[in-house]
Amino acid sequence: MTVRLRPTLTTLPAYVPGRSVPGAIKLASNETSLGPLPHVVRRITEVAGEANRYPDSFATELGSALAARFGVDPTQVVVGCGSVSLCQQLVLATAGEGDEVLFAWRSFEAYPIITTIDGATGVKVPLREDVHDLTAMAEAITDRTRLVFVCNPNNPTGTAVREAELRAFLDRVPPQVVIVLDEAYREYVIDPEVVDATTLLADYPNLIVLRTFSKAYGLAGLRVGYGIAADATLSNAVRQTQVPFAVTQIAQAAALACLEPPAEKELRQRVEDVTVERIRVTDELRAIGYAVPDSQANFVWLGNGPAEQGGIDALAFSTGCEDRGVIVRAFADSGVRVTVGLREENDAFLAAARALRARPVPADHQTDDTPDGF
The missing domain is CATH 3.40.640.10 (Type I PLP-dependent aspartate aminotransferase-like (Major domain))
Known part of the structure; x- marks a missing residue:
């Protein structure tokens, strides 16, 4: 006997969390790199x-x-x-x-x-x-x-x-x-x-x-x-x-x-560290040649588009980052989201971004239409 399920489930996009890869830096889920306060x-x-x-x-x-x-x-x-x-x-x-x-x-x-x-x-x-x-x-x-x-x-x-x-x-x-x-x-x-x-x-x-x-x-x-x-x-x-x-x-x-007050003091310092790093990462990405919108969150965004206009191919870029030990979050149809982590983690990402900017993406690269999670 086959159970009867709601038809909606046949077209419902699956929840896909940010991936973790052993030994790689995870900048895919907007988490803080530090533990709880x-x-x-x-x-x-x-x-x-x-x-x-x-x-x-x-x-x-x-x-x-x-x-x-x-x-x-x-x-x-x-x-x-x-x-x-x-x-x-x-x-x-x-x-x-x-x-x-x-x-x-x-x-x-x-x-x-x-x-x-x-x-x-x-x-x-x-x-x-x-x-x-x-x-x-x-x-x-x-x-x-x-x-x-x-x-x-x-x-x-x-x-x-x-x-x-x-x-x-x-x-x-x-x-x-x-x-x-x-x-x-x-x-x-x-x-x-x-x-x-x-x-x-x-x-x-x-x-x-x-x-x-x-x-x-x-x-x-x-x-x-x-x-x-x-x-x-x-x-x-x-x-x-x-x-x-x-x-x-x-x-x-x-x-x-x-x-409570002790935690609030700890939080203020952490947030300040992230916002300082966010500005640094944004400035360096723009200097490399990427188009990056102003962010008010703990991540930055690189959108799909022609390389000469600062754009990327999301899947090619994310694969290139992973090859260099950094996991970012790709949205195949629109761009890549990168969490702002610790300074050394951000440096590893920036090094990958520099290397990928120097290597042109093939014009015939096809993106994947797999539904994106969150």
């Missing part, structure tokens, strides 16, 4: 012995601490198994068959996957010069649109939209459409014109801001993120779609420790 490691060790107990299913203590930090009511805060889980919960809470979920493309790989799983229709709006085209996104909203994702800074390009343009877009979105500002890389933003979206909550009741402890805080392996909604009705709906006990006790304790 030292203060947080001590807290993890302290609570590990309590793993026999179920966690607080709604992470009440962590939610209250986040509410105090951002000056909102605890009912506006929802904690999830990484911000990607909250993305999926938001789709479940707002959209179904016949509804539309709108996002830029290329952007975070999870958006079309979670939309398709839920039975809704994903609407992709092309980037304009590697940045969200918010004017085109506003024009693409229809009476079927239920949810709009804006990834800022954008993954995988690292680009960010500034406050004036973002506010103009938010003003055009109908009040019944939920807007998700996905700020997974907010800690790395140094451009003063890129607004902290939590400051916009009072002005836009249909807005929810997502953050994560996976990136700057170094807790990718523990899976904990959070959302802050302008309206508690929305955060409560997200809680209703959550799997019970989704965030482990150790993850909650680690996230709480991240918010």
Whole structure:
């Protein structure tokens, strides 16, 4: 007997994580090259012995601490198994068959996957010069649109939209459409014109801001993120779609420790080190001859295109890097994302980039149409 599965699964792109190759430098997954913050490691060790107990299913203590930090009511805060889980919960809470979920493309790989799983229709709006085209996104909203994702800074390009343009877009979105500002890389933003979206909550009741402890805080392996909604009705709906006990006790304790003063001091230094390296890597790549957009995240982007215009062939470039002991993330149809790691890791990548720039890519090289993961 053959079991009956949903037809959607036959066309659903597979989740493909960034690869790890023994002995190679991994710059493919936007992780911090360092472990969790030292203060947080001590807290993890302290609570590990309590793993026999179920966690607080709604992470009440962590939610209250986040509410105090951002000056909102605890009912506006929802904690999830990484911000990607909250993305999926938001789709479940707002959209179904016949509804539309709108996002830029290329952007975070999870958006079309979670939309398709839920039975809704994903609407992709092309980037304009590697940045969200918010004017085109506003024009693409229809009476079927239920949810709009804006990834800022954008993954995988690292680009960010500034406050004036973002506010103009938010003003055009109908009040019944939920807007998700996905700020997974907010800690790395140094451009003063890129607004902290939590400051916009009072002005836009249909807005929810997502953050994560996976990136700057170094807790990718523990899976904990959070959302802050302008309206508690929305955060409560997200809680209703959550799997019970989704965030482990150790993850909650680690996230709480991240918010304490010793960890905050450690975080500031790490973020500064990454942003300094990001600027150095960008400048050197441009000096070599690559076209690299300004990044506000912990990675840089090299787009597909003619070599004389600074472009690359994503698959050829990523293969060339791997041959030289560096793993980067290739998106066959659009470009390569490279995490900013430690200085010595970045130097190894830059050496590979120099060697590949000196070696022309064959004009007849064919790209692979294999679906990209995230």
